[in-house]
Amino acid sequence: MATVDKRRRNARRSKYRPRSEAQKQRRKELWAAREADRKAGRRLSEEDALTLRLEELEAALRDQGHVGIHNRRHVTPLDEIEDDVQRFAVLKARVERLEALWAINQRKRETRGKIIIGGALLAEAADFDVEDRDALLERLVDILDRRVDRVRDRLTVRELLGDAPLPLRPGGDLDEDAETALAAAGEVLPDFDAMAQAALADDEDDGLSPGEIDPDYADLDGVWEAPS
Structure with a gap:
């Protein structure tokens, strides 16, 4: 069987003439003109x-x-x-x-x-009259001990359950107080003294002069002192 050189076979001229630049431009214009129809179909x-x-x-x-x-x-x-x-x-x-x-x-x-x-x-x-109340409470404490991490949340839950045997932090002691538990858990209580001082400072800054209240009393601004 004679072998055929594919390169030679494919080297013949195509019967299809390449598109001219005008034809390519016309094709682009038709594509752009139909873009609105395509968008409408998608819409x-x-x-x-x-x-x-x-x-x-x-x-x-x-x-x-x-x-x-x-x-x-x-x-x-x-x-x-x-x-x-x-x-x-x-x-x-x-x-x-x-x-x-x-x-x-x-x-x-x-x-x-x-x-x-x-x-x-x-x-x-x-409800103290519920049968197996102790078993239910024990089950709840076990779930809370595994699911609740924050000291404040544990303290709230323990108070709601009537001082249930729930430590204030995972792995903590039942006799541990809130301050010790917060320190051990890395949680810090807010500085209430600093908060009070900041609130008082804000109140002092909010003091209005007579002229700001009523322009007719602007002449009193120079001698006005905010009440302490």
Whole structure:
């Protein structure tokens, strides 16, 4: 079988003529002219997705007691916005607003749930008539000892549980006082004396002269002394 030199075979001239500079420029102009159509197509697909998301958010918020955005009289329905670009911008803004409202609502529900669970457990532990109360309290103290690190938080929890046997810091002694526990944990109590002095200094700086209160009394500024 005779071998064929591929380089020689591919060296023949192509029947297709290369594009001229004018043809290339024309192709670029057509591509640029169709860019608006491509953007419109992408916007339509995004608009469909945003519309679906808007309906989902409205339904979810309505189920949780919030009214949908279309129930507000001052809001123009999307169907009445004729300009495509404006309608897309309004739709996107409404979805973003409802997304933020949904996130806030979920955080509130989560916080409320935590408060309810904590309150129920605290009430159960404080009820002396509950069966196996000591076992429940021991279990709570064990959980708190593993989950709570800050000395101030441990002190608050221990007081709520009626001086439960919870050390003020992980691995600490039950008889350890708050100041020692704070020092051992690297936490520092605020300097209340410095805070009081700073507050008094701010009050002195806030003293107004008679002229600042009423321009008619500006002649008294030179002899005015703030009360001590």
